[in-house]
Amino acid sequence: MTELELLAAAAREASRRLAFLPTDEKNAALLDLASGLESRRGEVLAASARDMAAAERAGLGGPKLRRLELGEKGLTQLIEGVRQVAALPDPVGEVTRDRVVPSGLRVRKVRAPLGVIMMIYEARPGVTIDAFALCFKAGNACILKGGREAAESNAVLARIARDALQGCGLPEAALTLITTSDRDEIRQLLSMESQIDLVIPRGGESLIRFVHEHSRIPTVQHFQGVCHALVDASADLEMALDICVTGKTSAPATCNALECVLVHEEVARRFVPALAERCAAAGVELRGDGLVTSLAPSAKQAVEDDWGREFLDLILAARVVKGLDEAIAHIQRYGSGHTDAIITKDRASAERFTAEVQSSCVLVNASTRFNDGFQLGLGAEIGISTSRVHAFGPMGLEELTTQRYVVEGSGQVR
Amino acid sequence: MTELELLAAAAREASRRLAFLPTDEKNAALLDLASGLESRRGEVLAASARDMAAAERAGLGGPKLRRLELGEKGLTQLIEGVRQVAALPDPVGEVTRDRVVPSGLRVRKVRAPLGVIMMIYEARPGVTIDAFALCFKAGNACILKGGREAAESNAVLARIARDALQGCGLPEAALTLITTSDRDEIRQLLSMESQIDLVIPRGGESLIRFVHEHSRIPTVQHFQGVCHALVDASADLEMALDICVTGKTSAPATCNALECVLVHEEVARRFVPALAERCAAAGVELRGDGLVTSLAPSAKQAVEDDWGREFLDLILAARVVKGLDEAIAHIQRYGSGHTDAIITKDRASAERFTAEVQSSCVLVNASTRFNDGFQLGLGAEIGISTSRVHAFGPMGLEELTTQRYVVEGSGQVR
Numbered sequence: 001m002t003e004l005e006l007l008a009a010a011a012r013e014a015s016r017r018l019a020f021l022p023t024d025e026k027n028a029a030l031l032d033l034a035s036g037l038e039s040r041r042g043e044v045l046a047a048s049a050r051d052m053a054a055a056e057r058a059g060l061g062g063p064k065l066r067r068l069e070l071g072e073k074g075l076t077q078l079i080e081g082v083r084q085v086a087a088l089p090d091p092v093g094e095v096t097r098d099r100v101v102p103s104g105l106r107v108r109k110v111r112a113p114l115g116v117i118m119m120i121y122e123a124r125p126g127v128t129i130d131a132f133a134l135c136f137k138a139g140n141a142c143i144l145k146g147g148r149e150a151a152e153s154n155a156v157l158a159r160i161a162r163d164a165l166q167g168c169g170l171p172e173a174a175l176t177l178i179t180t181s182d183r184d185e186i187r188q189l190l191s192m193e194s195q196i197d198l199v200i201p202r203g204g205e206s207l208i209r210f211v212h213e214h215s216r217i218p219t220v221q222h223f224q225g226v227c228h229a230l231v232d233a234s235a236d237l238e239m240a241l242d243i244c245v246t247g248k249t250s251a252p253a254t255c256n257a258l259e260c261v262l263v264h265e266e267v268a269r270r271f272v273p274a275l276a277e278r279c280a281a282a283g284v285e286l287r288g289d290g291l292v293t294s295l296a297p298s299a300k301q302a303v304e305d306d307w308g309r310e311f312l313d314l315i316l317a318a319r320v321v322k323g324l325d326e327a328i329a330h331i332q333r334y335g336s337g338h339t340d341a342i343i344t345k346d347r348a349s350a351e352r353f354t355a356e357v358q359s360s361c362v363l364v365n366a367s368t369r370f371n372d373g374f375q376l377g378l379g380a381e382i383g384i385s386t387s388r389v390h391a392f393g394p395m396g397l398e399e400l401t402t403q404r405y406v407v408e409g410s411g412q413v414r
Numbered sequence: 415m416t417e418l419e420l421l422a423a424a425a426r427e428a429s430r431r432l433a434f435l436p437t438d439e440k441n442a443a444l445l446d447l448a449s450g451l452e453s454r455r456g457e458v459l460a461a462s463a464r465d466m467a468a469a470e471r472a473g474l475g476g477p478k479l480r481r482l483e484l485g486e487k488g489l490t491q492l493i494e495g496v497r498q499v500a501a502l503p504d505p506v507g508e509v510t511r512d513r514v515v516p517s518g519l520r521v522r523k524v525r526a527p528l529g530v531i532m533m534i535y536e537a538r539p540g541v542t543i544d545a546f547a548l549c550f551k552a553g554n555a556c557i558l559k560g561g562r563e564a565a566e567s568n569a570v571l572a573r574i575a576r577d578a579l580q581g582c583g584l585p586e587a588a589l590t591l592i593t594t595s596d597r598d599e600i601r602q603l604l605s606m607e608s609q610i611d612l613v614i615p616r617g618g619e620s621l622i623r624f625v626h627e628h629s630r631i632p633t634v635q636h637f638q639g640v641c642h643a644l645v646d647a648s649a650d651l652e653m654a655l656d657i658c659v660t661g662k663t664s665a666p667a668t669c670n671a672l673e674c675v676l677v678h679e680e681v682a683r684r685f686v687p688a689l690a691e692r693c694a695a696a697g698v699e700l701r702g703d704g705l706v707t708s709l710a711p712s713a714k715q716a717v718e719d720d721w722g723r724e725f726l727d728l729i730l731a732a733r734v735v736k737g738l739d740e741a742i743a744h745i746q747r748y749g750s751g752h753t754d755a756i757i758t759k760d761r762a763s764a765e766r767f768t769a770e771v772q773s774s775c776v777l778v779n780a781s782t783r784f785n786d787g788f789q790l791g792l793g794a795e796i797g798i799s800t801s802r803v804h805a806f807g808p809m810g811l812e813e814l815t816t817q818r819y820v821v822e823g824s825g826q827v828r
Contacts, residue, residue: 016772112806114803198803213630355433358430359818366821367827375828388528389804392818394819403806406778411650411657414665
């Protein structure tokens with residue numbers, strides 16, 4: 001066996017023990033991990049500083065460099081996050097259905113771990129701890145392949161987690177950190193379908209495409225969010241302005257940020273100039289169709305490429321539509337199935353919009369920014385899936401499990 | 415666009431309408447399909463006869479030929495099956511969670527269709543109707559690629575279904591029958607990830623491998639069932655004999671048939687000779703390890719290859735184990751995660767077995783043959799998934815859906 005095969009086999013072996021580990025043992029290990037991170041703060045921060053210095057020497061800058069940073073505040077949040085995961089209910093063993101069928105069998109459907117989860121991610125070293133905590137609480141072993149730039153931070157964080165596992169008498173292979181960045185070796189891992197049950201790529205488009213192309217293991221993708229908001233004829237326009245502007249400004253680089261506003265023609269004359277003014281004040285570039293630019297001369301003329309685009313920046317597209325039909329058709333054509341919202345006072349419009357727009361999260365009179373595991377009450381999330389299969393939308397603990405049948409009989413045969 | 419691309423685009427378009435089609439309209443179309451099958455019995459039977467004649471000319475025989483046959487009785491069952499699917503509750507729109515989170519948002523998790531499902535299957539033409547009925551009831555369009563041998567039957571069945579759709583004013587593209595068997599064209603379809611949401615291969619190992627290797631679309635596999643039964647030290651041995659022998663004889667070629675019996679050494683001396691006798695009487699070839707053959711001279715000596723093998727025939731492997739540890743280790747090594755059973759009177763053994771054996775269905779004191787959608791109370795099934803991701807075990811209507819969030823607010827922003 002190659003070294004990678006040995007690592008994967010050890011992860012599988014560890015997953016067998018985790019699958020039926022009592023909740024209190026899992027929580028104890030997570031709390032030990034939190035304490036370990038607390039008492040070894042200096043070690044973590046020093047590793048992060050080494051990563052940052054190397055990245056700066058290599059010319060990394062802007063958002064990438066910021067994502068790489070793990071400072072005092074970020075570390076405190078990370079530790080708090082681990083404690084929160086420990087406090088969440090254990091999904092494993094939850095009985096989601098329990099009935100006696102005509103043959104007399106008692107049929108229970110029970111949540112169970114997926115097994116071994118591989119996560120491939122970039123930059124943010126905190127993911128090493130977040131992902132481990134969630135996978136572990138859901139009874140899974142994880143194989144983590146972080147970004148090269150975060151190598152030192154990831155190594156220290158993984159070490160602390162493995163020390164916590166060992167201290168609790170649990171298999172260290174519950175967390176395996178892959179240090180290679182060799183694409184051939186990653187491809188090898190992506191072909192180990194008998195040892196790895198699920199692959200979650202989280203990062204830029206090229207990473208996701210690479211994983212998708214080469215994985216023989218099921219993947220759940222966290223792809224782009226091209227989020228729309230429809231300002232309906234009956235919308236409260238002040239509410240709509242708030243939702244549209246903050247939807248862009250509160251975190252422009254996130255996947256649930258608003259990218260495109262669709263304005264019902266009946267309110268365009270009142271809404272578009274106000275939107276342009278608020279955008280200008282907030283430093284947001286507005287790119288509109290002909291009607292938008294005629295109503296708001298400060299808006300730039302949008303080009304075809306601006307529809308369906310995830311700007312990841314302070315840019316917002318806007319288009320006037322004749323009504324719900326045209327808005328829904330636009331979203332079906334250009335949307336990414338991530339998050340879409342309608343601002344309306346009309347019950348029938350809201351119902352039609354939520355029924356026909358089949359995105360992972362559809363909101364009525366609220367910001368697209370709420371499509372997030374914490375905000376929707378999942379407690380924590382490992383990312384937001386844009387695959388409809390297995391998990392769609394924020395992936396919390398439940399989405400890191402499967403369900404199986406446990407059946408009790410008294411000698412039934414067929 | 416190629417012809418296949420046009421077909422897939424039409425399926426996607428149809429799926430948009432099916433996604434929010436009211437339950438009564440779906441049921442009406444299914445009942446019209448049942449009536450259509452009833453009134454066009456002659457057409458179906460004639461097409462099946464042509465397929466059978468061609469298959470016999472081509473030298474097809476045995477179980478393959480039997481699976482191809484769609485006679486009077488099979489057709490009646492098929493029609494009854496469609497009516498049963500119409501009578502099942504509609505999974506779409508089911509609210510699986512409903513809560514108000516601290517921000518005041520009302521967050522509902524709602525079942526929604528997957529979209530477009532492609533199914534690739536062999537021989538049995540009835541799958542054309544079964545698969546369509548289930549996909550359609552769950553709000554999905556389907557693309558069906560049946561076996562070449564069943565071409566005539568499949569064409570007539572699909573025509574009747576499309577006529578029912580058209581008669582109800584629904585898009586015929588809700589069912590697309592692919593008639594090519596060209597592997598390049600199948601590969602083309604398997605790469606249409608933006609039009610097709612899920613691929614379900616159902617058939618022999620080579621079909622499943624082909625799909626798994628070439629699909630860029632998520633797949634759920636219905637792979638082999640290497641089912642085990644452990645006869646524990648405290649087992650009711652008469653019950654164990656019934657479960658073991660009928661587990662093999664009632665349908666030896668199905669995936670939930672029993673393949674291997676593990677016998678606790680404490681009861682081996684009493685159980686193995688009785689098992690051998692019952693097997694001999696039922697025409698089942700017993701292949702045992704050294705202990706089994708010494709206790710039952712009629713048993714053949716098993717070779718390494720007999721462990722973990724899906725015989726699909728009247729052959730049963732048997733091994734004596736020291737206890738639960740060895741039995742579980744055997745199942746983890748040789749099992750396929752499909753179905754495993756324990757026969758025991760000991761509560762602790764049952765609990766340990768059901769916790770540590772993580773198969774899609776684990777049974778206590780019942781036959782492995784119960785891992786089946788009808789038997790477990792799902793109403794109907796499209797197959798039994800051996801993938802842990804998305805669906806594990808029998809796939810019924812629920813497993814042909816996803817879940818998404820529908821959120822109502824009153825102007826909340828972040």
